[in-house]
Amino acid sequence: MALSREQIAQRVAQELQDGFYVNLGIGIPTLVANYVPDGMEVMLQSENGLLGMGQFPTEDEIDADLINAGKQTVTTAKGASIFDSAESFAMIRGGHVDLTVLGAFEVDVQGNIASYMIPGKLIKGMGGAMDLVAGAENIIVTMTHASKHGESKLLSQCTLPLTGKGCINKVLTDLAFIEIKDNRFHLVERAPGVSVEEIKALTAGELVIPENVPEMTFI
Amino acid sequence: MALSREQIAQRVAQELQDGFYVNLGIGIPTLVANYVPDGMEVMLQSENGLLGMGQFPTEDEIDADLINAGKQTVTTAKGASIFDSAESFAMIRGGHVDLTVLGAFEVDVQGNIASYMIPGKLIKGMGGAMDLVAGAENIIVTMTHASKHGESKLLSQCTLPLTGKGCINKVLTDLAFIEIKDNRFHLVERAPGVSVEEIKALTAGELVIPENVPEMTFI
Amino acid sequence: MAGFDKVVSSYEEALAGLEDNMTVIAGGFGLCGIPENLIAEIKRKGTKGLTVVSNNCGVDDFGLGVLLPNRQIKKILASYVGENAEFERQMMSGELEVILTPQGTLAEKMRAGGAGIPAFYTATGYGTPVAEGKEEREFDGRHYILEKAITGDFAIVKAWKADRYGNLVFRKTARNFNPMAATAGKITVVEVEEIVEPGELAPDEIHTPGIYVNRLIKGTFEKRIEQRTIRSA
């Protein structure tokens, strides 16, 4: 069965390592924070200028001067630091963030990503996404494998305006964990109960299928 | 008579304006701080990261962590701020300092300045001088008009390696106050008791002499 | 006003000299740390044809959004917009020119403008619509594009505390774009919650040195929250 949003987040969380500085995009990526394995510490970077984002505030703690990149009120975690936007993106662009997780509309076999604009329909802007994909060496894209109409989002070539070129190598969808290299998708894991054939049918770009494709495991 | 070092500094101080942020180089420029007119406030920028440099410390106040760009122990003035070297030169390069005063070996009619290196003899480096001359719009160069051997330091073309190109328009020597424009020196004032002929004789680059060349006045 | 005292007594005085068709750089992220009273004064003043540089454009009735109904903004450079209907309408109809700029590039363009760096290379936006018309170049086998600095006729900034000399301290994530905006204005105007005497702010703790600040005014702030998100206590 296809993974739920929570399960996608849970599987992404397995890629975390102790001591990682992580930037989580809006949507499913945000949920990853809920699944940090016990005994592991990660620190969340919010690109509006906060390293060490804490949980949401209580009614009493709420502070208009303390928000995250999604403009939600937040708190600071122990050992947090606050800085200006130039410093925040120096950190991101300079490759200091260990892992970036963000959503996308499309990815393709060249590692291109389209995530910020649907011409004539959604033109709100890229925010920090272009900086994040250009700066990070370790990015995981989370998205549904196909649209509601069954159209694959893993393409030979992105059709929407790009957010970044050749920068994505890991994609976690509701059906599969896929790596991108040598201009091809590589099937690494499948969602429990989802067959290789289903994944293949919904992957438009060239997909390399190894002999053994293990199911994802959740604790 | 030729101006003393103190008199040069005193004359430069007449160019100060209330509320000026000023960077003073090592040597004569440093002395300018002693002649800020009464009732006028200026703030000294030291390029190692201090805006609002105060006087030298007393024995008790001395602090190894608080020095100026000449590596001398200093104090902070009221309203001082401290920042890193990138910020300090952002300030300088970005043209935020109102007046820069620095010494030189040579200047020429094109506004070029040579102040940091005598090949084979003095190769200590430019420190912040190249940034200062490139960033400031208002620079006063202080120097003796000629060498001890009577060789002019105001040339048609600098002979030493340049610190900056086309960036100087005011020079205050022990003999004269000179402006540089249209590829010529322009005599603006002369030191008390110094004749226009003496100045002319010691100025190698083309010198424009107006009909009336007033003597400098000191209070 | 003498010496380094930057304090002015009215918002009118704070924005004196702001004229039609000028460029205004504004601090703030979403509605957090925006110079809300300075923006309101621009609305009151009715200045038109402005080019605005700001990460966002407020909401319908708050922040830079209030400048939209009277078409005071001609052009905006921002990373994320369209939190309000009027903005979208003006953008779609072409009345408002929108130059979408990646957030980090926008911050760096402001910093470069203040720091005398005319242009810099960045990998951000390479191979995307942002790269159109820009120089592309390889350094050590990676692709970059050339981005140019931004400066403004005015910069409008919100800080927390200042001393009379214009030394600024920001509070929490209300810092965001404000320090860079402060460096990039020919005339930088700052509104704050509290003004103290020079010497009261520790030199090591000042975020923006007063050299960047031309005018300073004390305001009162609504500080509207865009996404009020709480957990149960």
Next chain:
Amino acid sequence: MAGFDKVVSSYEEALAGLEDNMTVIAGGFGLCGIPENLIAEIKRKGTKGLTVVSNNCGVDDFGLGVLLPNRQIKKILASYVGENAEFERQMMSGELEVILTPQGTLAEKMRAGGAGIPAFYTATGYGTPVAEGKEEREFDGRHYILEKAITGDFAIVKAWKADRYGNLVFRKTARNFNPMAATAGKITVVEVEEIVEPGELAPDEIHTPGIYVNRLIKGTFEKRIEQRTIRSA
């Protein structure tokens, strides 16, 4: 060491992995704010062929100058050097390659290295020996040269206080090049006067976020003064 605790217990551990022919970026201005014990450890270790990036090169018997007698430095990028005789001798004889770099350009090259900016334009050095071999370019009628970013295999940094997570606070003008150096090292090693627990430093007052810091050690410091200048009380 688990999670974000960056504290190491010996200088040997602090510089583990530093090998011959690596590039080391060092904070400090003159003898102020230099990582004096980390430098001493490099001397003890005997690492050779180093490329050093630092505003100055210490004096004969203190700071980076102590690495000269055993010819541990092969090449140095600095803005102002030659405060010691051995330096001058090695430079004149060609044993030591010296790349004189304007102070502001040096600071910006370090910042760019840490910030993922591969290169930037600056007016500093245009038309001077510094411009030799570099691209020249006009923007809005002014001349600039292209300067490239610097990164190091190691960065050695001196801060005042840190928490165990590597968040740093600098003291007075001992800040200087240290914050930029901290961003530009593949491995950034910081020595401090005091280490506190995470949460003890106010988030708004941290000068360098811990994300840039890999190793942290508490040291004791001589803090030698280069120009002891006093006024009578």
